[in-house]
């Protein structure tokens with residue numbers, strides 16, 4: 001007997017470019033099914049074409065999407081910056097707060113003081129909450145340790161979390177240049193990161209990407225170039241914080257290195273846009289940060305017209321994006337940045353996967369990871385509307401449902417099914433045998 005499990009729903013949003021077309025941008029299959037074989041998707045389409053399935057979960061008038069992918073977070077941190085938030089809301093300036101030892105340096109002190117175990121504890125708490133919001137893959141940066149030992153401590157904490165069950169897949173990024181630690185010369189610091197920290201990170205295989213904060217109040221494009229050159233020499237991918245406060249050539253630097261993504265882009269000129277488009281570098285948009293900082297949006301119309309793939313991410317961090325919610329970032333991308341609902345959904349699924357160089361998720365298609373969300377909503381565009389609430393009914397990550405959110409299936413059948421689906425032979429029993437199966441390790 002097959003071990004295949006299936007989910008039925010009135011709208012299966014595949015995000016699959018092979019299914020999508022001009023009038024169906026998201027590749028929606030109405031009254032579709034997703035069939036899972038252990039940790040992978042085995043089939044997506046119509047039930048009449050599906051292979052024999054042992055257990056069906058009938059989601060009724062619900063939406064199934066790929067699991068969300070948060071392509072830019074700083075989720076590994078300790079401490080609290082509520083005082084700074086209060087000061088900022090009373091008119092304090094980001095750069096003045098940073099100059100007074102707040103901002104990144106405040107979290108740096110807290111991360112320095114925290115044990116690796118404490119960082120794991122904080123990070124896994126955040127990741128489990130993100131999973132319930134629908135996030136099944138999460139990029140996590142270091143960047144608060146700043147000095148080599150503390151950066152490695154952060155990255156080891158991220159590596160430990162990535163092996164734990166019942167959390168999103170993790171993509172680790174070494175944020176090589178975020179701020180200069182107190183009392184250290186800037187150029188010497190960049191040299192030490194290039195010559196010591198980055199090689200140590202590569203040696204321990206603690207990161208897939210290297211990031212740097214290229215901006216007027218941070219590091220120059222030339223300093224970023226030194227980091228990107230070293231990252232490339234160690235075979236690591238490149239993504240960068242670019243143009244949050246000023247255009248100082250970060251986009252051109254990203255293009256020079258065919259970076260996977262250029263992130264922020266509130267300030268980017270036409271030449272930079274042209275170069276990013278030619279390099280096929282993704283634009284990662286972070287509307288929660290610009291919302292908090294009361295900034296004008298990036299030039300979305302120009303990015304779109306240039307054909308640059310748009311990604312939406314939470315930027316989850318303790319200062320400028322105090323949220324763990326990718327759905328909130330998606331809602332703000334529509335409200336503040338003028339993305340269409342379809343763009344926001346693709347920006348947190350297919351485009352986010354591509355920006356992280358992951359070809360096995362972000363699209364519901366056979367062979368991909370069995371990462372999906374069942375939304376307690378009648379239409380995928382409704383995902384963009386309710387702010388600050390979690391509307392996932394089930395989150396499935398590598399084939400395993402997040403149990404805290406899963407409801408008894410009988411409940412689903414009575415409350416959620418359409419009359420038609422109730423008539424179907426519903427084998428919507430609890431997922432047989434799953435309870436006795438040990439939790440699968442996170443595959444990344």
Ligand SMILES: [Zn+2]
Nearest residue numbers: 072074241315
């Ligand atoms: Zn960031």
